[in-house]
Amino acid sequence: MSDDPKPGDWSKPAAMAIPEGGYFKEEQGRYGQIYPRTPANYGFSILAKVKPGREATVRAYGQTIEKAVAASPDVLAPLKLHYLRWVLFKIKDDTYFMYQGIFDTDFDKYIEDAVALFASTGITTVFVNLEGFPEDWKGNVPAINKFFRDHQCPSFLEYAEYPYATAEEVKKALKVKAALSDMLDQMQ
């Protein structure tokens, strides 16, 4: 199973080179092969061509997501994200979209929750503007899963300043620090 615990030392930055193809060993998940955990935990870089003329629509979604998170800060919680980056770039005359996410669980485990979230936040509306996204995507997890896997570009190098630390752990540590600070103030 893909959940080998990494007792990894969070206190020493670490880098990991990843074989071409993105895997160290074969490990099956419910919807396909599991990507490995690296010091940067899990993530993907989905790369797809934008349908001609749709660049502005895709770009406008940046605002939509900004507003959605401001209105409801936990809205993306099921994705267990550390970071998200959406990028549009041109190669010759074609526009490409890259969806980079760094998160704390292998994609296979929570894909249904992710698909439900994409639908409810309207993020799927971004994907329908990409070439290759299935027409019959509504509620169709296997088809959306195939799109992601077909368009995933695995990293060949990942680095982390605090290896394997999950977002939960980082937030807990910050909370503890703040609480400790508070406590010391009260002791004055």
Added chain:
Amino acid sequence: MLETADIQHILLARTPALTGRYEFLSFHDAAGGRAWLSAILEKVQSAADALSTMERDRRWVTVAFTWNGLRALGVDEASLATFPEEFKQGMVARAEILGDSGDNHPDNWVDGLASPDLHAIVILFARDPADRDRSRAEHDKLVARCAGVEVLSALDLEATPPFEYAHDHFGYRDRLSQPVIEGTGEAPTPGTGAPLKAGEFILGYPDEEGAPVNLPKPETLARNGSYMAYRRLEEHVGRFRDFLRQHGKTADEQELLAAKLMGRWRSGAPLVLSPNKDDPALGADLQRNNDFTYKDMDPHGYAVPLGSHIRRMNPRDTAANINRRRMIRRGATYGPHLPEDAPEDGVERGIAAFVICASLVRQFEFAQNVWANDRNFHELGNERDPFIGAHDGTLEYKIPKRPIRKKITGLPAFTTVRGGAYFFMPGMKALRYLATLEGAK
């Protein structure tokens, strides 16, 4: 409207059965298989039927088929191709995903359950052994009359004492938390959540996300059907009792430890509502024993450890899309009761259960792969579900406690998977469709 006259009874009704028998069949001849199905069909009751005659019925019959079984009956390749991927692959091929490794691996399964020739199951529940034996004798005669129908194996089921309420061999009270299907008129007990859309459990109806997608074809075969994951789990009662005695100095401490592993006292009383002492009256009270949540009532797991069985199998308000992850459970215990003071006798005993849902990959496999076996569930690190997780003796179990939590290392495997399979349970019309298929071999 729920077509209760077309849905097999096991989905919507619990029977007052104390015994039963599962027979696992192989069809070496399609026509013979269909002849068997035509005959047994008369004994299979719809939910509407069973509910109206429950008082006087003595036995109840359910039939279901593996993907290979559908092919063996003569379903054509075009239709077979429309079934979901995980059902087509079968439970044996999904072993890695389900955590069925080591002792749980299909190579170690018994009774032909791992065989590709496993085509069908006929489930018999009966009021008492006499009813079961009578039905068994009749079924033996039927099988003998049908060309090419072979009984690969069978498993007899018995309730284990005490008989006042259903429980497993470890002594835990069961059947306390079941989802309710919209349209059945049933009222959920407090804490169980609102009734769920029928499509979460029965094919052809809208589910919690809307109109159903990717249904198998033809519609006649799919409608009012459902999928069942069968699991035969041996329960190592001696090992479990030894473990309690090893980690608890008094009977009370042992009972508390048993509760901390499950999330409920063995009486059924939930730890959230009774964290320090057992409360059998609470355990028996359906109006109270499921009425709790985790996020507000026990966020850190001081009452119910984060990795306990019931907290994993139903995270309630601490998980996303919980309505897409519910399952209906049916089943029974098998094997002789091991008295409290008796040493482990090596006789196989356990539970032989069915997890019923509309999507094996989204419901059953998710619970098994993610909630039961993900060592990062709730960031616990080195834990799996203490009862149904894959254990090799190296995992631990953490019990939050003030000031310092208790950590038990080297948790033994309390259960072993002895077999399982994915079945499709057709509706009544679908059964008649299958019984009268033409062509094929």
